[in-house]
Amino acid sequence: MKISGVGATVLAIIVSSQALLSPCPNVRGPSVSYNTAPGWSYVKVVGGLRSPRDLVLDSLGRLLIIEVGVGITQHLVDAHGCIINTRLLISRDDLNHGICLSADGKTLYASSPSSVFRWDYDLNTGDVGQNAVEVVTGMWTSGHISRTLAIPPHRQDLLVVSHGSDMNIDLDSSNPEIARAIVKVFNISSAPAGGYKFVSEGWNAGYGLRNEVGLAFDGNNMLWGVENSADNIVRTVGDTIIDIHANNPAEELNFLGDVTLPNDNWYGYPRVLHSVEARLAVGPRLPSRPAVRPSTHRGFQRRHVCPDLRATRTQLPGALSTARV
Ligand SMILES: *[C@@H]1O[C@H](CO)[C@@H](O)[C@H](O)[C@H]1NC(C)=O
Numbered sequence: 001m002k003i004s005g006v007g008a009t010v011l012a013i014i015v016s017s018q019a020l021l022s023p024c025p026n027v028r029g030p031s032v033s034y035n036t037a038p039g040w041s042y043v044k045v046v047g048g049l050r051s052p053r054d055l056v057l058d059s060l061g062r063l064l065i066i067e068v069g070v071g072i073t074q075h076l077v078d079a080h081g082c083i084i085n086t087r088l089l090i091s092r093d094d095l096n097h098g099i100c101l102s103a104d105g106k107t108l109y110a111s112s113p114s115s116v117f118r119w120d121y122d123l124n125t126g127d128v129g130q131n132a133v134e135v136v137t138g139m140w141t142s143g144h145i146s147r148t149l150a151i152p153p154h155r156q157d158l159l160v161v162s163h164g165s166d167m168n169i170d171l172d173s174s175n176p177e178i179a180r181a182i183v184k185v186f187n188i189s190s191a192p193a194g195g196y197k198f199v200s201e202g203w204n205a206g207y208g209l210r211n212e213v214g215l216a217f218d219g220n221n222m223l224w225g226v227e228n229s230a231d232n233i234v235r236t237v238g239d240t241i242i243d244i245h246a247n248n249p250a251e252e253l254n255f256l257g258d259v260t261l262p263n264d265n266w267y268g269y270p271r272v273l274h275s276v277e278a279r280l281a282v283g284p285r286l287p288s289r290p291a292v293r294p295s296t297h298r299g300f301q302r303r304h305v306c307p308d309l310r311a312t313r314t315q316l317p318g319a320l321s322t323a324r325v
Contacts, residue, residue: 008047009049009052010063021041050069055099056101063075063083066095066097071093071095090128097148098110098147116195136186137197144163144164144211150217157188160183160184161183162212165180165269174266182206183207184198184204205256208267208271210228210229226252229269250274
């Protein structure tokens with residue numbers, strides 16, 4: 001079973017050839033219905049959360065959810081994926097996004113805009129130790145302030161921290177020493193007293209990454225990341241101004257690789273941005289038959305750029321128009 005956070009709701013999702021999940025007792029159905037692929041079904045397990053941003057399951061199946069401005073809530077989940085008990089585990093209004101557990105399940109990590117904290121976690125009781133220890137400090141506190149956290153499955157001594165850009169187009173971040181629009185790695189087996197300084201310590205797992213909110217390791221323990229490209233960008237071709245983001249920035253999937261070694265590669269942001277439609281990015285002569293597949297997303301026409309990935313990367317010097325963060 002996979003549990004995923006969507007809006008203020010958490011859904012339990014299973015894949016099975018037959019069984020449909022039954023509704024959870026005392027939980028109102030979802031206000032939006034989702035289409036699933038054949039063989040998949042879902043059920044809403046809890047609503048009314050306050051901006052649930054990320055979640056983990058401990059090895060006994062307790063669900064830990066980080067809620068912006070609340071802290072961390074802990075939920076006991078039954079065999080059907082339904083929640084049978086809930087409590088506020090950590091009350092801290094500065095926590096806002098990242099959460100992860102060490103492989104042995106004994107240490108819990110969570111992030112605020114500026115810092116990563118660590119608590120002892122008791123698997124038997126589900127309780128946390130009283131004191132939060134700061135393991136990373138000094139992150140920038142405006143712009144994209146969610147700090148996704150990940151621990152590589154094969155290297156429990158390392159903590160990966162994603163740090164987004166300050167604004168939509170953060171020109172200063174093209175210098176990796178500014179340490180924004182970057183993913184960094186810290187050796188948590190030997191964190192200094194007071195925590196690592198984010199900007200000057202640790203090593204890079206790539207920079208020029210606008211806001212790598214999604215991080216995952218593959219079966220070879222290589223790190224991948226996903227980000228939204230910029231808001232409100234246009235491309236100017238002659239006298240024509242073309243909106244290439246169409247109210248929903250194109251996404252970028254990045255291979256960040258082996259986090260045990262520094263990765264000082266630049267991934268393009270803020271100089272390289274993405275178009276929702278390949279043919280808009282490769283002008284000035286637009287191909288008569290664009291190699292794109294149409295689909296709809298929230299009521300407007302959107303095109304996934306699939307067949308020609310090269311066409312999704314384009315240099316846009318001086319062609320940017322930014323209106324909001
Ligand atoms: C992390 O630090 C420990 C203790 O200093 C060391 O043994 C280990 O090799 C370090 N890990 C990496 C990937 O550098």
